[in-house]
Amino acid sequence: MRMSRLFSQTLRRPPSEAEIPSHRLLLRAGYIRQLGAGLFSHMPLGKRSLVKIENIIRGAMDAIGGQEMEMPVVNPAEVWKKTGRWYEIGAEMARFVDRVGRDMVLAMTHEEVVTDIARQEIRSYRQLPLLVYHIQTKFRDDPRPRAGLIRVREFRMKDSYTLDCDWEGLDKQYRAHYQAYFDLFNRCLVPCIAVKSDVGMMGGKLAHEFMYLTPIGEDSLVLCDNCGYSSNRQVAPFVKEAPPAEEALRLEEVYTPDCKTIAGLAEFMGIPESKTAKAIFLIATVAEDEQDVEKFVLAILRGDMELNETKLTNALRAKELRPATEEEISVKGIEPGFGSPIGIKDILVVVDDLIPRSPNMVGGANRVDYHYKNVNYDRDYAADLITDISAAQEGYGCAECGAPLRMSRGVEIGNIFQLGTRYSAAMGANFLDKDGQLKPIVMGSYGIGPGRLLACVAEEHHDEHGLIMPITVAPYQVHLVFLPGKKVDTQAMAEQLYQDLQRVGVEVLYDDRDERPGVKFNDADLIGIPLRLVVGERALTAGGLELKRRDGKGSWTVPAEEIVRTVLQRISDMEAEIEATVAPIEYPG
RNA sequence: CGGGGCGUAGCUCAGAUCGGAUAGAGUGCGCGGUUUGGGUCCGCGAGGUCGCCGGUUCAAGUCCGGCCGCCCCGACCA
The missing domain is CATH 3.40.50.800 (Anticodon-binding domain)
Structure with missing residues (x-):
């Protein structure tokens, strides 16, 4: 290509909205141009790099038996209603009505379509296993795109799907993807680690995210340098050491003027924050019989710990979780800042699993300027659910080996999910097994964002003069x-x-x-x-x-x-x- | 969706407090000359609905109201 004819010029200065290096350099070098929030054009240079990345992905997928295909971007809502995701997914999925009034969606992923095809094509175990994929433009109406190509609304995505007779087969294909992903990220010269992750809207059992470690990343990761354990903070368990057992003392109301925060309360009482319990009020939206029901939730955890909303959302099987407003709290007869589960009815109480093992805590008394001393779980109040709802922090013990955990940030450049039979069961994608039994196909789903990967290449490989593209990805x-x-x-x-x-x-x-x-x-x-x-x-x-x-x-x-x-x-x-x-x-x- | 910031030439920014006549600079772009191993130098020129709508006023880039867009933080999120 002659530079005199190239459709894009270098910029001496980057547009002022670009902050992170990959965004600034990709703009300055003429790889990309921005159209709107989270909407980018790939100029000839950027498109060539994107194609190279996509071809690296193709190579890796083909090497593990993948067959490339192409599914429609526009889907009738019907299949999405069948799996329930029409109702579960919020405003991030673009929806419209076609000329005859049918509900349609811009598919943000293709489990429904793959399953629909499988339902028609797959009849026998002899046709399995299968691995299909496509690379296609996706639109997700993200509420806050940011950081150039790192987080956009419209983007290319490789999504692959595996179909198997059983979980063993799925596990095999899952592992093949695990290796293939490392291979292809290496070929792009983007270092990454795999972390255990939340299954989110995909549903299913096991999931890993592939993370490029960088301070600009928006996912918080929990890493153990001792045993190599790693996890997204959203789901990371950790060792919770119970305080020494104590005789339960008499419940006592104490005057605590202006102690509306845990820090203030601990200081006033002369106790560590770990001897306090904090009460957090939330509203959870839960689907019951295809209807959304709002539930008032009281989450209780130790004062020195942080609530992990993903854990709580999963524990409640909630669609949405948001903090309750002061009015909503007051209506329940609770005093904000001095909230307590004691004596409160008609709310869903979720208690972190460390709380029952922590005797004689200080907690709210539901009365302005008063707290209770010596609160003991079970004796003084009960929960609807006891489970892990606290967030891992730097220095907490690794759940695997006990060594102190380290926190890091990362950009998710790929993910793999063991879906199981969620979609096949919902849509009736069954096959006849060796034993003559009709069984649902066991599925997996696997994604990579080539555009985001390009941004990570730029983020990882540049100096003060510009980009330093690896030969495999360079235009x-x-x-x-x-x-x-x-x-x-x-x-x-x-x-x-x-x-x-x-x-x-x-x-x-x-x-x-x-x-x-x-x-x-x-x-x-x-x-x-x-x-x-x-x-x-x-x-x-x-x-x-x-x-x-x-x-x-x-x-x-x-x-x-x-x-x-x-x-x-x-x-x-x-x-x-x-x-x-x-x-x-x-x-x- | 909450908080903050910004919107004037392709890009980076002045001008706005205190309303006033043809709205500026640098860079980039075109032409001529000059220069030729790390964003030369000189001259000429093209390029603007001052984000949009409305209001106040003799007069609005500037004041007021509404809206839109973009960026950042948070909420959210395969």
Whole structure:
């Protein structure tokens, strides 16, 4: 490609709305342009990188037996109603009515469609297992897109689906994806870890998220350096050490003026926060018989701990969970700031599983400026549900080995779900097994966001001058630059090289513009093509052309007659370096 | 959806407190010259519904009201 013809220019300054490096550089280098909140165009450079990423994904999926197909973006609501997700998913799914008044959706994932097809196609265990995938544009009306390509509303997604006779088969395909994902992320040179995750709207049993670790990430992760355990904070369990047992003392009301916070209360009472209990009031939306019911929930956990809303949502099987308003709290006869489950009726009380093991706590008395001393679970109040609803924190004990946990942040670049029979059972996708029994197909679902992955590549590989694209993902392999010469016609040489290199299959971005050297070098650095080939008089008098790696790992002066061969060699060197990082990884089970 | 910020040339920003005549700069873009190994220098030129609608006023980029858009924090989220 001739840069004089390229449809996008580099920007000297990034638009002011871009804050994170990947967003700024992808804009400046001309890979992307923004249309609206969470809506981006991929310019020719960006599109080429995106296609390369998608092809890396294709390679990895095909290698584990995947068959590429394509399913419709627009779905009739009917299938979504059948699985219930029409009702469960909120405003993030775009819906519309077609010309004859039918409800339609823009599919944000394709379990329904795959299951619908499977229902028609699959009759026998002999047709299983199967792995199908497609790479397609998705729209999710995210309430808050951010960070450039990291979190957008419209994006490309690879989603694959496995169909199996049983859980053993699913497990096998799940593990194959686990390995394939590491392989392909390695090929993109994006380091990542797999963490256990919440199943969220997908439903199902087991799920992992693949996380690129970075402070700009929006997921909080819990990691154990000792045993390697890792989990999304949303679901992370941890060791809760119960305080020493004590004789239950007499319940006592104490005057605690202005103690509306845990910190204030602990200070006033002269006790650690761990001796207090906090009461949090929420409204949970729960589906009962296809109807949404709002339930008033009182969550109780130790004063020094934080509520984990995902855990609570899952425990309640709630669709939605939000803090209760002061009015809603007052209506229940509860005093905000001094709330307590004691003596309150007609609410759903959920207690963190550490509370029953914590004797003589200080908690609210439902009366302004008063708390109870020596509150003991069971004796003084009861819960509808006792379970883990507290959030892991830095330093808490690892649930596997007890060592202190470390917190980190990450960007989710892929995920894998063991769905089981949720969709097949709901939609009647059954097959006849060996034993003559009709059984629901056991399914899995697996996603990757190529656009987000591109952002992570940029985030991981750049310097103060611009992008440093890995050879596997770069829009072109070689950036050819000529610098006008006084005696030598460097432009003619460059034109010839441009032809020669393309003839042997090298992808060349050729800067044929009449620009000053500084401009060309700066643009080359910004765009980040892995190899830069300069035709200039200075190097020619020193014996050849200048070939340089953008990542700083080598530069060479190459005689003109050897240039094509050398370029091919350097390209395959760089490809080999990356392929060497692809290795079997232990599946944690 | 709550809190905060911003909206003037392709991009980065002045101008707004205190209303006043053809709305500016840098960069980018076009033309001419100059220069040619890290964003040369000089000249000329094109480029604007000052986010939109309404109001106040003799007069609005500037004041008032409403709306829209974008960004950040939170809520939310495969």
